[in-house]
Amino acid sequence: MRYGYFDRANDEYVIDRVDVPQSWINYLGVENWCTVINQNAGGYAFYRSNQQGRVTRFRPNGVPLDRPGHYVYLRDDEDGDYWSVSWQPVGKPLDQATYRTRHGLSYSIFESEYSGIAASQRVFVPIGDDAEVWDVAVTNTTDRPRQLSVFGYVEFSFHSVQIDNENFQMSLYASGSDYADGVIEYDFYYEPWTYHYFTADPTPDGFDSMRDAFIGAYRSETNPVAVATGRCSSSQATTQNHCGALQHRLSLAPGQTVRLTYLLGHGRRAAGQAVRAKYAQPDAVDQAMADLAAYWAAKQAVFACQTPSEAMNTLLNSWTLAQAETCVVWSRFASFVEVGGRVGLGFRDTAQDVMSVPHTNPSKVRQRLLELLHGQMSPGYGLHLFEPALFEENQRQDIPVGVKLPTVVPGKASDLIHGLADACSDDHLWLVPSVVAYITETGEVGLLDQVVPFTDSTVDQARRAETLGAQYAARFDPAPATVLDHLMRALEFSADQVGANGIAKGLRADWNDCLNLGGGQTALVTFLHVWAARELKGLLADLDRSPDLRDRLDEMIATVTAAANRELWDGAWYIRGYTRDGVKIGSSQSDQGRIFLEHMPWAIIAGVADDERGRASMDAVHQYLASPYGVHLCWPSYTTVDDTIGYVTRVYPGVKENGAIFSHPNAWPIIAETMLGRGGLAVELYDAMAPCLYNDRAELRGAEPYVYAQFSYGRDHEFYGRAQNPWLTGTAGWMYTAATKYILGIRPSLAGLVVDPCLPPEWDGFRVTRQWRGATYNIEVTNPDHVSCGVAAVTVDGHSVAPQAGRKRTHALVGSAQPGQSIAVSVRLG
Ligand code: GLC
Numbered sequence: 001m002r003y004g005y006f007d008r009a010n011d012e013y014v015i016d017r018v019d020v021p022q023s024w025i026n027y028l029g030v031e032n033w034c035t036v037i038n039q040n041a042g043g044y045a046f047y048r049s050n051q052q053g054r055v056t057r058f059r060p061n062g063v064p065l066d067r068p069g070h071y072v073y074l075r076d077d078e079d080g081d082y083w084s085v086s087w088q089p090v091g092k093p094l095d096q097a098t099y100r101t102r103h104g105l106s107y108s109i110f111e112s113e114y115s116g117i118a119a120s121q122r123v124f125v126p127i128g129d130d131a132e133v134w135d136v137a138v139t140n141t142t143d144r145p146r147q148l149s150v151f152g153y154v155e156f157s158f159h160s161v162q163i164d165n166e167n168f169q170m171s172l173y174a175s176g177s178d179y180a181d182g183v184i185e186y187d188f189y190y191e192p193w194t195y196h197y198f199t200a201d202p203t204p205d206g207f208d209s210m211r212d213a214f215i216g217a218y219r220s221e222t223n224p225v226a227v228a229t230g231r232c233s234s235s236q237a238t239t240q241n242h243c244g245a246l247q248h249r250l251s252l253a254p255g256q257t258v259r260l261t262y263l264l265g266h267g268r269r270a271a272g273q274a275v276r277a278k279y280a281q282p283d284a285v286d287q288a289m290a291d292l293a294a295y296w297a298a299k300q301a302v303f304a305c306q307t308p309s310e311a312m313n314t315l316l317n318s319w320t321l322a323q324a325e326t327c328v329v330w331s332r333f334a335s336f337v338e339v340g341g342r343v344g345l346g347f348r349d350t351a352q353d354v355m356s357v358p359h360t361n362p363s364k365v366r367q368r369l370l371e372l373l374h375g376q377m378s379p380g381y382g383l384h385l386f387e388p389a390l391f392e393e394n395q396r397q398d399i400p401v402g403v404k405l406p407t408v409v410p411g412k413a414s415d416l417i418h419g420l421a422d423a424c425s426d427d428h429l430w431l432v433p434s435v436v437a438y439i440t441e442t443g444e445v446g447l448l449d450q451v452v453p454f455t456d457s458t459v460d461q462a463r464r465a466e467t468l469g470a471q472y473a474a475r476f477d478p479a480p481a482t483v484l485d486h487l488m489r490a491l492e493f494s495a496d497q498v499g500a501n502g503i504a505k506g507l508r509a510d511w512n513d514c515l516n517l518g519g520g521q522t523a524l525v526t527f528l529h530v531w532a533a534r535e536l537k538g539l540l541a542d543l544d545r546s547p548d549l550r551d552r553l554d555e556m557i558a559t560v561t562a563a564a565n566r567e568l569w570d571g572a573w574y575i576r577g578y579t580r581d582g583v584k585i586g587s588s589q590s591d592q593g594r595i596f597l598e599h600m601p602w603a604i605i606a607g608v609a610d611d612e613r614g615r616a617s618m619d620a621v622h623q624y625l626a627s628p629y630g631v632h633l634c635w636p637s638y639t640t641v642d643d644t645i646g647y648v649t650r651v652y653p654g655v656k657e658n659g660a661i662f663s664h665p666n667a668w669p670i671i672a673e674t675m676l677g678r679g680g681l682a683v684e685l686y687d688a689m690a691p692c693l694y695n696d697r698a699e700l701r702g703a704e705p706y707v708y709a710q711f712s713y714g715r716d717h718e719f720y721g722r723a724q725n726p727w728l729t730g731t732a733g734w735m736y737t738a739a740t741k742y743i744l745g746i747r748p749s750l751a752g753l754v755v756d757p758c759l760p761p762e763w764d765g766f767r768v769t770r771q772w773r774g775a776t777y778n779i780e781v782t783n784p785d786h787v788s789c790g791v792a793a794v795t796v797d798g799h800s801v802a803p804q805a806g807r808k809r810t811h812a813l814v815g816s817a818q819p820g821q822s823i824a825v826s827v828r829l830g
Contacts, residue, residue, distance in 0.1 A: 001696075001697065001698055001699045002017070002695055002696045002697075002698055003015055003016070003017040003018075003019075003020045003024075003698050004016055004017065004101075004695075004705070005695065006314050006692060006695070006705075006706070007102070008313075008314060010102075010104060011104060011105055011296070011300075011317075011318040011319075012102045012103060012104040012109075013102070013103045013319075013704070013705065013706040014100060014101070014102050015039045015100065015101040015102075015103070016100050018039050018040065018086075018087040018094075018099045018100070018101055019087070019094060020039055020698075021699075021702070022065065022702055022703070023038035023039070023040075023042065023043075023065060023066050023336050024038060024039045024101075024103070024703075024704040025037060025038045025039075025043065025103075025335070025336060025704065025726070025727065026038075026103040026104075026106075026107075026108045027106070027322075027326045027330065027727070028106050028107060028108065028123060028124055028125050028132065029045075029106065029125035029132075030106055030125070030127065030295065030325075030329060031125075031127065031128075031130075032047060032048050032130050032266075033045065033046075033047055033125045033129075033130050033131065033132065033266065034046055034050070034125075034330055034334060035070070035123070035125060035132055036334055036335060036336065037069070037070060037108055037123065038066050038069075038336070039086070039087075039101040039103070040066050040069065040086045040087055040088035040089070040101075041069040041070050041071055041072075041084075041085070041086035041088070041108075041110050041121065041123070042058075042065075042066025042067055042068070042069035042086075042088065042089075043058065043066065043069055043070065043336070044056045044057065044058035044157070045070070045132060045264065046334065046340070047130060047266040048389075049343055049389070050161070050330075050333055050334035050339075050340045050343060051160065051161050051162075051333070051340045051341070051342070051343035052159065052160050052161075052343070053159065053194075054157040054158075054159055054160065054161060054164060054340065055156070055157060055196050055264065055266065056068070056070065056154045056155060056156060056157055056264070057155045057156065057157040057158075057164060058157075058336075058339060060336065060339040061339075064088065064089075065336075066088065066336070067089065067220070067221055068089070068153075068154070068155045068221050069086070069088075069089065069154075069221075070123060070132070070134070070153075070154050070264070071084055071085075071086065071089060071152075071153045071154075071221065072084060072085040072086075072110075072119070072121045072134065072136055072150065072151070072152055072153070072262070073085075073090065073149075073150070073151040073153065073224070073227045074112075074114075074117060074119055074138065074148060074149070074150055075148060075149040075150075075151070075227055075230050076115060076117075076146070076147070076148060077147040077148060077149050077230055077249065078146070078147050080228070080230065081115060082227050082228065083097060083112065083114050083115075084112070085110045085111070085112050085119045085120065085121040085136070086099065086101065086110040086112070086121065087099040087112070088222075089220070089221035089222050090222055090223070091222060092114060096114065097112060097113065097114035097115075098111075098112065098113040098114070099111065099112050100112075103706070105292075105293075105296040105318065105322050106124060106125070106292055106295075106296065106322075107122060107123060107124035107289065107292065108122075108123050108124075109121070109122045109123070110123075113141070116140065116141050116142035116146070117138060117139065117140060117141065117142075117146065117148065117252075118138075118139040118141050119136070119137065119138045119139070120136070120137050121134055121135070121136050122134070122135040122136075122137075122289070123135075124288070124289060124292055126279075126288035126291070126292065127288070127291050127292060127295055129265070129275060129278075129288075130265055130266040130267065131263050131264060131265030131266065131275045132263070132264045132265070133261060133262075133263055133279055133285060133288065134152060134261065134262040134263070134264075135259065135261060135282075135285045135289075136150065136152070136259065136260045136261070136262065137257055137258070137259045137260075138150060138250060138252065138257065138258050138260070139252075139255075139256070139257040139258075140252035140253065140254055140255060140256050140257075141255070142254060143254045143255075144254060145251060145252065145253055145254065146250075146251070146252045147249070147250070147251055147252075148249070148250045148251075148252060149227075149230050149247055149248065149249050149250070150247070150248045150250060150260060151224075151226065151227055151232070151245055151246065151247045151248075152198070152200060152244070152245070152246045152260075152262035153214070153221075153224070153243060153244065153245045154198055154243060154244045154264055155211055155241070155242075155243045156175070156177070156186045156196060156211075156241075156242045156243060156244065158171040158174075158175060158188065159188055159191065159194055161339065161340035161341060171188075172239065172240060172241070173239045173240075174188055174189045174190055174239075175187070175188050175189065175238075175239065175240070175241075175242055176189060176237065176238035176239065176242070177209035177210070177236055177237070177242040178209065178236045179207045179209055179234070179236050180269065181203075181269070181273065182199055182200065182201075182203040182204055182246075182276070183197050183198070183199040183269045183272040183273060183276070184197060184198045184199070184207060184209045184236075184244045184245075184246070185197050185268060185269040185272070186198070186209070186242050186244070189238070195266075195267055195268045195269075195271075196264070196265065196266060196267075197244075197263075197264070197265050197267065197268070197269060197271065197272030198244025198246065198262070198263070198264050198272075199246070199262070199263050199265075199272040199273070199275070199276045200246045200248070200260060200261060200262045200263065200276070201260070201261045201263075201276050201279065201280045202248070202260070204246040204247055204248055205247055205248055205249045206231065206232035206234065206246070206247035206249075207232050207234060207236075207245060207246050207247065208226055208232045208233055208234070208235045208243065208245040209235060209236045209242055209243060209244065209245070210235035210236065210237055210240060210241070210242060210243070211240075211241040211242055211243040212240065212241060213226070213233050213235035214226045214232065214233075214235070214243050214245045215243075216228075224245075226245060226247070231247075232245055232246075232247045244264065246262065248260055259282050261276075261279050261280070261282075261285060263275050263276055263279060296322070299321060299325070299360040299361070300317060300318065300321065301769070301771060302359050302360050302770070302771045303316070303321075303359060303360070303740055303746075303768065303769075303770055303771075304317055304768065304769045305317060305740070305744060305766060305767070305768045305769075306766060306767045306768075307744070307763070307766040307767075308763050308764065308766065309683065309686075309687075310692075311686075311687060311690040311692050311693050312686070312690075312739055312743075314692050315690060315691070315692060315706075315735075315739075316736065316739055316740060319691075319692075319706040319707060320707075320708070320732050320735055320736045320739075321357075321360065321736060323707045323708065323727060323732035324353065324356045324357050324732040324733040324736050325357055325360065325361055326727065326728070326732075327349075327353040327727075327728055327729070327730065327732055327733060328350070328353045328354055328356075328357055328361060328364055328365065328368060328733075329361075329364060330728070331344065331345050331346065331349070331350060331353075331728070332346055332349055332728045333728075334728070335725070335726075335727055335728050337724075337725050338728065342385065343387050344385060344386050344387030344388065344389075345368070345371065345372070345375070345385070345386060345387075345388060346384070346385050347372060347375060347382035347383060347384055347385070347386070347424075347427040347428070347430075347431075348382070348384075348424065348426055348427045348430050348511065349730055350368055350371075350372060351372055351382070351427065351430035351431045351434050352430050352434070352730045352733060352734065353368075353730060353733045354368045354369060354372075354434050354437075354438070354733075355430075355433060355434045355437045355733060355737060356732070356733030356734065356736045356737050357733070357736075358437055358438045358441035358442060359441050359748075359771075359772070362438070362441065362442050365434075365438055366438065366442075366444075366447075369431070369434060369435055369438055369447075370450075370452060371388035371391070372431050372434075373431070373452040373483060373486050374388065374391050374452055374453055374454070374455060375388065375416075375455055376428060376431070376454050376455065376486055376489070376490065377417065377423075377454055377455055377456050377468075378454040378456050378457070378476035378477065378478040378489070379420075379468070379472065379475070379476045379489065379493055380428055380476075380486075380489035380490045380491075380492055380493030380494075381420070381423040381424075381427060381428050381490075381493050382423075382424075382427035382428045382431065382490075383416055383417065383418060383427075383455055384418070384422060384423070384424055384427055384508070386416045386455070387416070390412060390413045390415075390416060391413055391455075391458070412459075413455060413458055413459055414459035414460050414463050416455060417455050417456055417459055417463070417464065417467050418467065419467045419468055419469070420468075420472075420507065421508070422508055423507050423508060424507055424508050424509050424510060425494070425497060425504055425505060425506055425507040425508075425509075425510045425522055425525045426510040426511050426524065426525050426528055428489075428490035428493060428494070429490060429491075429494060429525065429528045429529060429531075429532045430528075430532075431486075431487070431490055432487045432490055432491060432532035432533075432535055432536050433531065433532055433535040435447065435448075435483060435487060436535045436536060436538070436539045439539060440539070440748050440749060440750060441748050441772075442773070443750075443773055445543060447483055448482065448483050448484040449482050449483070449484065450482065450483050451480045451481065451482055452480060452481070452482075452483055452486060453480040454478055454480070454481070454486070456468075456478045457478045457479060457480050461478075464478065476489075484546070484549075487536055488536075488549060488552075490532070491529070491532060491533050491536065491553070491556060494525065494529040494532075495529070495556055495559075495560075498560075498563075499521050499578075501521070501563060501566075501567045502559065502560065502562070502563025502564075502566075502567065503521040503522070503523070503526050503563055503564070503567050503568065503577070503578070504521060504522050504523075504525035504526045504529060505517075505519070505520075505521060505522070506518065506519075506520045506521055506522040506525070506577055509646070510522045510524050510525045511524055511528075511598055511665070512524070512598055512633075512648070512657055513647075513657065514646050514647040514648035514651060514656070514657035514658070515576070515577070515585070515645065515646045515648055515657075516643075516645075516646030516647055517577060517578075517579065517580065517585075517644075517645070517646065518580065519580030520577055520578050520579045520580045520581075520585075520644065521577045521578040522576070522577040522599075523564070523568045523574055523575060523576055523577050523586075523599040523603075524576070524577070524598055524599035524602060526560060526563070526564045526568065526608075527564065527599055527602035527603050527605075527606045527608055528602055528606070529556075529560050530557055530560050530561055530564070530606040530607065530608050531602060531605055531606035531607075533553045533556045533557050533560075534553075534557055534606065534607060536553060537550055537553040537554065537557065539750070540553070542749070542750035542751065543750065561606075561607075561608050564603070564608045565608065565609075565613075568603075569613060570584070570586075570587045570588055571588060572588065572616055572617070572620050573586075573588075573595055573600060573616065573617040573620040573621075574586075574599060574600060574603050574609070574613075574617055575587045576593070576596040576599055576634075577599075579642075579644035579645060580644055581644055583644070585645060586599075586634065591636075592636050592637070592638045592639060592640065592649075593634045593635075593636070593637075593638055593645065593648070594624070594634075594635060594636060595620060595621070595624045595625060595634065595635055596633065596634045597621060597625050597631050597632065597633050597634065597662075597665050597666075597668075597669070598633065598662075598665040598668070600617045600618065600620075600621050600669070600672070601618070601621075601665075601668035601669045601671060601672035602668065602672075603617060604617075604618070604672040604675050604676065605668070605671055605672055605675060607807075611676070611808075614672070614675070614676055615676055618669060618672055618673060618676060618678075618681075621669055622681070626685075626688075627661065627688070627714075627715060628688060629661050629688060629689075629701075629712050629720075629721045630661040630663065630666045630685075630688045630689045630712060631661060631665075631666050631669060631685065631688075632659055632660065632661055632662075632714050632715070633657055633658075633659060633660060633661070633662040633665065633711075633714075634648075634657075634658070634659055635659060636653075636659065636716070637653030637654055637658050637659030637714065637716045638651075638653070638658050638659070639653055652717065653714075653716040653717065654713050654714035654715065654716030654717025654719075654720070655711075655713060655714070655717055656710075656711055659714045659715075659716050660711040660712060660713055660714040660717070661711060661712040661713070661714055662710070662711045663689060663708050663709060663710060663711055663712070663723075663729060663731035664710070664729055664730040664731045664734060666685065666688075666689050666731070666735075667689075667731065667734030667735045667737070667738040668734070668738075669685055670682045670685045670686055670735075670738040670739070670742065670743065671737075671738050671742045673685065673758075674738075674742040674743055674745070674758035674789070675742075675758075675808075677758060677788055677789050677790075677808065677809065678758075678788065679743065679757075679758040679759040679760050679761065679763075679788035679789060680760040680761060680762075680788065682738075682742070682743050682758060682760075683743060683759070683760045686735070686738065686739060686743065689708065689731070689735065691703070691704065691705050691706060691707055691708055691709075691723075692705050692706065700721050700722070701721060701722065701723045702722045702723055702724075703722075703723035703724070703726040704726050704727075707726050707727050707732070708726070708727075708729055708731035708732050708735060709723035709724055709725055709726040709727075709729065709731075710724060710725035710726075710729045710731070711723070711724055711725065712724070742758065743757065743758060743759065744757055744766060744768060744781075745757035745758060745789075745811070746768055746770055746779065748772055749813075751813060751815075752813045752814050752815040752816055753770065753772055753777055753813070753814045753816070753825075754811055754812070754813055754814075755779060755781065755791070755794075755811060755812035755813075755814065755825065755827050756789070756791070756806065756809075756811035756812070757781055757789060757827075757829065758788055758789040759781075759783060759788055759789070759829070760788070761783075761786045761787055761788050762786060763783055763786075764782065764783055764784075764786075765780065765781045765782040765783045765829075766780075766781050767779065767780050767781070768781075772816070773816060773819065774818075774819025774820060775816065775817035775818060775819060775820070775821045775822070775823065776821070776822040776823070777814065777817070777823055777825050778822065778823070778824050778825065779825045779826075779827065780824075780825070780826050780827070781827045781828075781829065782826070782827070782828050782829070783828075783829045783830075784828065784830070785829065785830045787829050787830060789809055789829065790809040790810050790829060790830065791803040791809075791810045791811050791812050791827055791828070791829060791830075792810070792828050792829060792830030793827075793828040793830070794812040794814075794825070794826070794827050794828075795824075795825070795826045796814055796815075796823060796824070796825055797823050797824055798824070801813075801814070812825070812827045
């Protein structure tokens with residue numbers, strides 16, 4: 001069953017069957033303001049912080065599943081019939097009305113045709129403004145004049161998710177709203193720094209700012225009393241629950257279209273007036289939309305591919321890029337599933353996310369890298385979850401000193417630090433290749449020498465000693481240090497945290513949050529350690545600097561690689577690790593959790609596995625873990641609780657980390673297969689997860705066909721194949737990286753742009769346009785001999801260039817061009 005289709009020309013996903021059984025959402029806003037909105041205009045907005053900066057309210061995990069939202073109601077003032085531009089909340093029968101939702105890149109459009117009235121509501125957040133614009137158009141398609149009312153409606157929130165969901169004995173009496181000059185101003189009385197507004201152009205004919213006056217008792221957003229009666233009641237007051245409801249009365253001649261603008265924003269009435277003045281002309285709204293389109297077009301132009309795979313073309317050129325960027329900008333905690341209970345950055349998640357988009361969002365990636373480096377403790381490990389805003393000194397200067405407000409005030413940086421007991425064994429390792437990827441993309445070599453604090457550079461030193469233990473604390477200088485020093489500390493931390501056999505200790509968790517090996521050992525981190533060390537060593541070698549550090553890294557790589565191959569090979573695959581009692585996990589001898597996915601590709605990517613072991617272990621992954629819907633995380637699922645293995649054994653079989661198809665690590669075997677030269681298998685794995693390939697059987701996967709989700713239920717569960725937790729998952733970034741840098745094989749290096757594809761042999765080739773450091777590379781890859789990989793011939797602007805010998809095969813290396821230059825690169829595989 002399908003609910004919609006991809007409009008490739010506009011990079012939109014069009015939902016033309018809006019009764020999707022769950023929410024298919026979109027993210028609006030790329031700076032300070034974020035709106036999470038579904039196909040029914042249900043959802044919420046926040047300013048900067050999804051936890052402390054909520055603008056509109058959401059009733060999460062509710063019934064119905066998407067209330068409230070950012071709604072436009074229409075009412076026929078002659079017969080009293082009313083509906084909403086989005087199907088819900090009024091929900092006219094679908095055989096009487098037509099609805100369509102277009103989710104585009106950072107905008108959504110809701111369209112309806114009912115009772116001879118065509119209407120649309122285009123919602124977006126203009127670049128440069130902390131506001132959401134609704135561009136509403138209403139057309140009379142009948143041949144008689146029509147009298148209509150249009151109502152824009154939002155429900156305001158008590159700002160903090162916590163205050164908005166519990167203990168109203170204070171908050172209910174602290175919020176207020178009033179209307180003047182066409183603007184509803186909403187405030188939270190004891191937080192004199194937070195105001196929101198809702199306004200419209202033209203000036204409305206009516207308003208309500210008290211929610212219960214607009215909706216009415218024993219009613220809901222489906223049938224608000226103000227809409228039913230066609231009359232707002234000019235309600236405004238201090239205390240109680242508030243809304244923005246603005247009514248316009250329209251007389252529409254046959255064929256006439258009227259455009260209205262509603263604006264929801266952060267700031268006081270004056271800010272609302274200024275934003276309204278700015279967008280009063282439809283041209284200004286169109287220009288802001290054009291600016292947003294240009295923002296995305298500029299990103300899309302950095303890497304644009306045309307391949308024989310429609311899935312790749314659709315996903316890589318628009319949706320996966322947008323999803324990866326969304327993860328970098330908004331991190332993980334603002335969706336319909338994560339609704340603000342957590343805030344900030346997950347160290348490992350962000351450290352991985354940023355790897356995927358240094359070419360399209362270098363400034364945000366740079367900002368995130370510096371935040372992560374600051375989120376590192378002086379021994380080298382990362383703070384597992386932290387809010388970088390807390391590093392900003394004097395933040396919240398507007399909170400009066402000495403006055404204790406009931407507000408939920410975010411803590412101080414010293415509240416963030418944690419000791420080894422809460423450290424994960426992998427967090428810091430992801431940061432190393434991310435910094436390398438950023439420098440390789442941008443050429444900003446000087447970043448290595450920039451001095452950045454550790455979190456414990458800036459906190460109370462007594463607290464530091466208490467957290468780390470006096471002896472351990474004394475080993476590390478907490479003074480700010482260069483980025484290179486930060487990265488070396490990360491690698492040395494892992495070098496230090498090994499057991500007697502040289503295998504990495506499993507601390508609180510590694511990438512797999514549910515393997516809690518405290519005292520046991522982890523193959524994944526062992527392999528990641530080698531990979532991260534190799535990446536830094538490669539960069540330093542390319543830069544011809546720090547020979548002593550390179551020697552140290554070589555030594556580290558050799559020692560850990562030897563230990564890995566000595567201790568972790570199980571005969572046909574690599575084990576996942578050891579419990580603290582020395583029992584193997586993920587071994588042919590294990591009854592449950594006999595084989596795991598997530599570490600296996602890293603043995604290959606890190607260069608730990610030789611070809612034979614690499615192929616054997618990936619064959620085992622295909623044999624035991626693969627499915628038509630992607631690769632399972634482990635098999636068989638655990639059914640017996642074992643706390644020496646971890647929480648995974650307390651999760652239902654086939655769910656999340658316990659034998660589900662966890663999406664994120666599905667990208668890694670794709671990379672590994674390209675390294676083994678098996679392009680057909682790589683694309684098979686890519687296709688199994690590609691959301692768009694489920695479009696025509698959307699009921700199976702359930703989630704949005706345009707984005708990856710965190711996991712799909714595994715074969716041990718009755719919901720096998722159903723995908724959960726869409727959008728904010730590291731899958732997007734990794735799938736993007738796997739496909740662009742490894743299947744299509746286009747990746748920058750300090751020596752030049754590498755073209756090293758690994759394709760299904762049946763592919764005839766592909767084209768990519770890649771902008772890199774100001775030049776444009778128009779790359780054409782041909783595959784006349786139908787091989788998977790290996791470059792036989794290269795020409796650059798018609799001149800032939802010798803292919804380069806790589807680790808296992810030849811590739812093209814195109815020296816960097818001058819900024820502004822456009823060069824034609826032609827690569828023949830063979
Ligand atoms: C979640 C976490 C991520 C973790 C993964 C596997 O996606 O955000 O950090 O790696 O689960 O446990």
